[in-house]
Every structure is written in C-alpha cells, then in structure tokens.
Amino acid sequence: MEQNIQTGVSRFNFWKLLTEYRKTEIPIIQRDYAQGRSDEKAKNVRSGILSSLFTSITSDQPIDFDFVYGYIKDEKFFPLDGQQRLTTLFLLHWYLANKEGFRKEAENTLRKFTYETRSSTRDFCTSLVSNDVETDAYKSFSDAIEDSSWYYSDWQYDPSIKSMLVMLNAIHDKFNSIEIPLFEKLRDENIVSFIFLEIDNFGLSDDLYIKMNARGKALTDFENFKAKFGQLIETKYPEMLDEFSLKVDGTWVDLFWPYRDQSKKCPVIDFAFMRFFYYITEMMFFKSRLNEGGDDEKTSFLYNSENNPVVDFKLIETTYARKENIELLFSVLNKLCENGDLNILFASLFYQNRNEDYKGKVRLFDNNKHLNLFARCVSDSGHEFELMHKILFFAQLQFMVTFDNNDGLADFLRVIRNLLTSRRLEYKILSVQLNNIDTLLTKDIHQLLIGEKLNVIGFSPEQIAEEIFKAKLIKFNIRNKDVLYYAEDVTLLECSIKPLIIASYSTVDNLNVSSKLSEFDVEKFSNDLFSDLTVSYRCFSTDEFNEVWGDLLIYQDVFRMEAWRSRMTYNRNYHISEAVIRFVMKKSIKENLAMESNAFAISQEKEFVRSLLSVNNDLSQVKEIRKQLYLYYIFTTRIIEKEFFENDRWNIGWLKRATGYKSLFKAGTLEDDSFNDTNPVFQLFRESFAVNTYYILGVDKVGNNAHRSTIFQELEDWSNVE
Numbered sequence: 001m002e003q004n005i006q007t008g009v010s011r012f013n014f015w016k017l018l019t020e021y022r023k024t025e026i027p028i029i030q031r032d033y034a035q036g037r038s039d040e041k042a043k044n045v046r047s048g049i050l051s052s053l054f055t056s057i058t059s060d061q062p063i064d065f066d067f068v069y070g071y072i073k074d075e076k077f078f079p080l081d082g083q084q085r086l087t088t089l090f091l092l093h094w095y096l097a098n099k100e101g102f103r104k105e106a107e108n109t110l111r112k113f114t115y116e117t118r119s120s121t122r123d124f125c126t127s128l129v130s131n132d133v134e135t136d137a138y139k140s141f142s143d144a145i146e147d148s149s150w151y152y153s154d155w156q157y158d159p160s161i162k163s164m165l166v167m168l169n170a171i172h173d174k175f176n177s178i179e180i181p182l183f184e185k186l187r188d189e190n191i192v193s194f195i196f197l198e199i200d201n202f203g204l205s206d207d208l209y210i211k212m213n214a215r216g217k218a219l220t221d222f223e224n225f226k227a228k229f230g231q232l233i234e235t236k237y238p239e240m241l242d243e244f245s246l247k248v249d250g251t252w253v254d255l256f257w258p259y260r261d262q263s264k265k266c267p268v269i270d271f272a273f274m275r276f277f278y279y280i281t282e283m284m285f286f287k288s289r290l291n292e293g294g295d296d297e298k299t300s301f302l303y304n305s306e307n308n309p310v311v312d313f314k315l316i317e318t319t320y321a322r323k324e325n326i327e328l329l330f331s332v333l334n335k336l337c338e339n340g341d342l343n344i345l346f347a348s349l350f351y352q353n354r355n356e357d358y359k360g361k362v363r364l365f366d367n368n369k370h371l372n373l374f375a376r377c378v379s380d381s382g383h384e385f386e387l388m389h390k391i392l393f394f395a396q397l398q399f400m401v402t403f404d405n406n407d408g409l410a411d412f413l414r415v416i417r418n419l420l421t422s423r424r425l426e427y428k429i430l431s432v433q434l435n436n437i438d439t440l441l442t443k444d445i446h447q448l449l450i451g452e453k454l455n456v457i458g459f460s461p462e463q464i465a466e467e468i469f470k471a472k473l474i475k476f477n478i479r480n481k482d483v484l485y486y487a488e489d490v491t492l493l494e495c496s497i498k499p500l501i502i503a504s505y506s507t508v509d510n511l512n513v514s515s516k517l518s519e520f521d522v523e524k525f526s527n528d529l530f531s532d533l534t535v536s537y538r539c540f541s542t543d544e545f546n547e548v549w550g551d552l553l554i555y556q557d558v559f560r561m562e563a564w565r566s567r568m569t570y571n572r573n574y575h576i577s578e579a580v581i582r583f584v585m586k587k588s589i590k591e592n593l594a595m596e597s598n599a600f601a602i603s604q605e606k607e608f609v610r611s612l613l614s615v616n617n618d619l620s621q622v623k624e625i626r627k628q629l630y631l632y633y634i635f636t637t638r639i640i641e642k643e644f645f646e647n648d649r650w651n652i653g654w655l656k657r658a659t660g661y662k663s664l665f666k667a668g669t670l671e672d673d674s675f676n677d678t679n680p681v682f683q684l685f686r687e688s689f690a691v692n693t694y695y696i697l698g699v700d701k702v703g704n705n706a707h708r709s710t711i712f713q714e715l716e717d718w719s720n721v722e
Helices: 014-020 040-058 083-100 103-110 119-129 141-146 153-157 159-175 183-188 205-212 222-236 238-247 251-259 270-292 313-319 323-338 342-347 373-378 387-402 409-421 427-439 445-449 461-476 480-488 498-504 527-541 546-552 578-588 597-615 625-639 711-719
Strands: 006-013 023-026 063-073 076-081 113-115 192-200 559-562 567-570 651-655 681-685
Touching: 006 014, 014 083, 014 103, 014 183, 023 083, 040 063, 040 083, 040 159, 040 192, 063 083, 076 083, 083 103, 083 119, 083 159, 083 183, 103 119, 113 119, 119 153, 119 159, 141 159, 153 159, 153 427, 222 238, 222 270, 222 313, 238 323, 251 270, 251 323, 251 373, 270 313, 270 323, 270 373, 270 387, 270 427, 323 387, 342 373, 373 387, 387 409, 387 427, 409 445, 409 461, 409 480, 445 461, 461 480, 461 498, 480 527, 498 527, 498 578, 527 578, 546 578, 546 597, 546 625, 559 625, 567 625, 578 597, 597 625, 597 711, 625 681, 625 711
Parallel strands: 023 076, 023 113, 063 192
Antiparallel strands: 006 192, 063 076, 559 567, 567 651, 651 681
C-alpha cells in the first residue's frame, strides 16, 4: 500500500529553518556526520562544498543547496534528507559568529540545532555554541577546542564529533584570513538557500525513511527486548528463566509503574524499564572490563534525545556472559521492590537545600528537584542523571544488595560522593573507580579507612588522604562527625575541607594550606574552633564571596598579577586559597564571629586605610596597583555606595590613557614596568581583556565627578569613624 505524502514547499536559508521551529533535530535513524571524514572521497566533497560556499558568500553569488525534506512533530523539524548539508551550515554559522563576535547573540538560535543520534554529539553541539574559542596560541582550530575546559576527552570516540572537528579545521583554513564581515550576510540573506519540503500527514516517519533511504534502521521495542533477553537467559542460565518471566511482567512492573510515561494515551513502563536496565548494564559492563583487560573508552551505550536507550544487544550479551552480573541485576530489582516508596528511601539519604536538616544525610550539589536517583535514572531527561549520579547510585545499589539493612549507608555514600567530587569524572577511568568502590563496601566506612591495608586508586590521592584523616577524627571523637559533615556540605567547598582543618590547627600568621594532614595530631583537633571557622566560611560563601570580592583584591593567590599583560585575573580556585582562609580565620575569632559579613568587611577596610595613612599621609602617592584598586573599591562601595564589579566582570586590566578618564594617583606604579611613571586607568572585564571605555572605573572619570578632588580626604575621614 502506497503512503500518501503531502508536501509544503518553500525556500529557506539555514537561519530561517532554525527560527521557524522549536528544534531542528537529526533523527536517531540517521547515520553519523560524514563530510569531515578523512577518506579521499570525503576530502573531495568537503573541498568542493567549502569552495562553493566561500565563492558564494564572498562574492554575493547565491547558491542553491538542493533539497531538504523531513517531517514536523511537536514543533520540531526532523530532516529525513539533508543532514550532512545542514550540519555543515550549522558549523559554518557558528564559526563565523565566533570569529566576528556574534557568538553570544547567535547562541540561543544555534542551540535549536541538535543531534538525537548520540548524547555525546548533542552535548558537543550545545557546548560548542555556548563557548567562545580563541585560536591564536594553537596550531589548528580543533586543537583550541580540544584544549578547552568544556571539552571532554571521551568525545574523541564519537565519529560525528571527529568529523565536525575536521570540518571546522577546513572552514578555519578557508575563512580565517577574510577580513570582511560574513556572518550577518549568511544569516540575513538567502545567499545560501535550499528548497524546503515538509512531509505532512504521516505517522510512520521512520518506516517511510527506510523506504526512501537505505541507511535507515528500525528501533527495537520493549517486547522484542524481553523476548531476546529471555532467550539469552534460557540459553545461558535456564534455572533463572522462571523468575525473569514471572517478574518482568509482575513485581518489577509495579516498581516502574509510578515512573511510567503519562504523556501517552496509554501509559506504559517500557521506557522507564529500559532506561534503568541499560544503566545498570552499562555500570556492570565497565566494572567487568577491568577484570577482562578491556580498555575504558566510552562504549556504544547510547541514548536518544528522550533518553531512551539505543539498544546494542551485543553489549548486553557481553555483559551478561558473566553470571554474577545477571544475579546482580535480579538482586537490585528485587531489593528496590522491597523498599516500597523509593521517595522515602532517597529522602532519608540525600538533601539539596543548604538550609534543610543535613544530619545523617548526604548533600547532592545540584538544583534538581529529584532526590530520588532512581527517578532521575528512568526519566526522559538524561542531563538529570550524569556520570556522578550514575556511580553514586550504583554504589548505593551494591550496598543495599550486600547488607541486610541500610545502617552505615549514608556514611558510605558520603565518602563515595567526596571522592567522586574531587576529580573530573571520565569514562576512561570508570572501570578502576567502580572496582575500587567495591573495596570500600562496608557498613563502617570510617573503620575501614583507618585500616593499615587500605589501597584505593582511581581518585584524587589528596582527597583519599583527607577522607582517612576525617575518619580518624570521627573515630577519636564521634562529636567531630557532625561538624565535619556540616563543613563538607558548604556550597563552595563541596566535600574538600582540608584548608579548614589545617586552619583549625593554625594561627593567621603560620597558616600553610599546603601542609599534609598527616602532620597534625588527631587528639589536638578543636571541634569548637573548626565549627566557628565553618560558620564564618559559610557566611561569605553563600553568594560566592561576592559581598567581599573587593576585599580580596590585595591577595596574590586570589587575584593573579599579570603585569606583562597589564591585568589581574582571579584564581578559579580562590575559594580554597590561603588568602581566603586567612580572611575567614580573622572573621572566626571571638570578637568578630557575631558580626555580619558586611560589617566585618568594613572593619577590615578601615584598618587597611588607617595602616596606609600611618606610613604615607598622602594616599595619592600609593604606587602598588593592588592597593590603588582596593582604595578605589572602598571609596566606590562605602562612600558613594555604588557597585564596583558590574555585570559579572570580576577581572581588572589597566590602560595608559582613555579619553575622558584620568587616574587620581600621581606616583606611577611598582608592578608594571610600562607604568613606572604613568598612572593607569582601570577597566573591568570578564574573560578577555579588550578596551571598552564603558567599563572603566567611574572614579577615574573627568568632569561630572564631584569627588575627584576630595576622594582621599573622604576615605581618611571615613576610616576614622568608629
């Protein structure tokens, strides 16, 4: 029977396509992006396409990019033909936007182009359009991307991403030297366009695609999976077949029923079950890899845009070739069924809001509404269940099936969370981590940690040492447990509290946060002092030290002086720097502890101004850049009561001159040789320092500034008011 197809025909450019629909999504049935492959055929295709695009855009010669057709569903466009050309246009639009300073403006629109084929491809595209890429220091454009903090090394195994990087290199080689602006032309004009065909009135788009394109492949549904998995069990473990057959349509269904897809006319648990099954299979696959000598690259455990598994039955067969894995699968499902309302179970283990009752629970450092990790696992939002959650949940499940009750589970999960948070998580070390978590599987994690035979790898050695020291403190005095846990859950510290522990043994003058914890005597730990330090730290960290950010200007390990580049940039790890811990220590002393953070900051600022005046009664002669900036900050925030750091610009650079601005200091600077006899004007910036007079500090403005002649006297008068 022939499919009745109705089409709507229009001429679009790429930008119009993106703005016309909520998403343009490459369907899961499509092949990988191929125009960036390294074979000779792909090279020729790539060269021809880019030459045509270059000639068209630079010489205003319209080019016809042939047909693009597909179907619309839920305001999303799914191309059935044209994936390769659309992806190339996506990369070209982003490249030109990035090159010409339109990346931020174009971000929301370019985000509408996404891949359903692999979550890694989808995540790469999202990260790409969300970040600027600067290439000056790199040999190739792809090197700059692969060296970016947002780029995951696992992505090197995704064939579409590899092709995209090759194409971006080719685009860069072709368009980098062009100085005329091209992005707006490409975006706003039909200089590169295609015939757009929308296929309406048909519900079996995948079936039609298979007829139209031999590259298509059908998806395995839940019933097919149950039949195939049942056959696997019957062949390898016939004694377990009856239990599987009985429970897969019985008690296990009841487990997933609260998490069924209720958006369907006939709600089913199919997707929820498959998501959990594929997750637990993936964890067991990686755990088994170490014992079998397999490498730890990201495998084909793939999910589509609705977080439904793209089932690879070969991986399932490989994983369940080990009987212990299928036994664990059954045990986990049975144990979860026994626990009744899982929301109650997870609420007894985890919390999120810092103001909630934390005792006996483990904080999850995210804003997800679900404490229930099982609910996250089976939901249609894969971003809610990241690798961190996967490992933590797997550790929880192993504990639950190993022991008769959950006594000690929260302490065990807290240590695992701390270890996972201490380093960047990647699939290449997942096998090692999962197997080493096994060695920590015990009901008394603190006793295990202080044992002589402990040998744990795959995590930060420094964090392991911290966990051992904290375990010793808890075993020495159980009262220490609550204060340590409270500190671990402070937002900025996120589990790593070594600097505060060292501070509790130190004075402001002899603090050395690089000391080894093993140097300190457990018996001399002050529970009360540590508690005061934690309260003080939390006082500042609730808004990420924004309230006192200017008070940190004078500290080298918070603001790094790059005099050769005429700027100071803040240290991303400022929150555990020695300077910040000293600042917190001052706040925690008895006479300051009860102060509000703002009142304490003011007291420090007045002391700073008075100390400068004690050695130099003319503040305009101050030469140190840090001190100049600190005086400007104090004047701006305390005397004229305006924001100093505006629009999230936390870094500072300086200029020799700017029309309409002049420094109030008169003796030059010490740190920057280019300014020995010149007094710079200061400008705020975010990531890259480029001249922008809009963000020059207002105190340096000439003209309508009533305070220019009196600023230093006003600072002196203010500092002497108690």
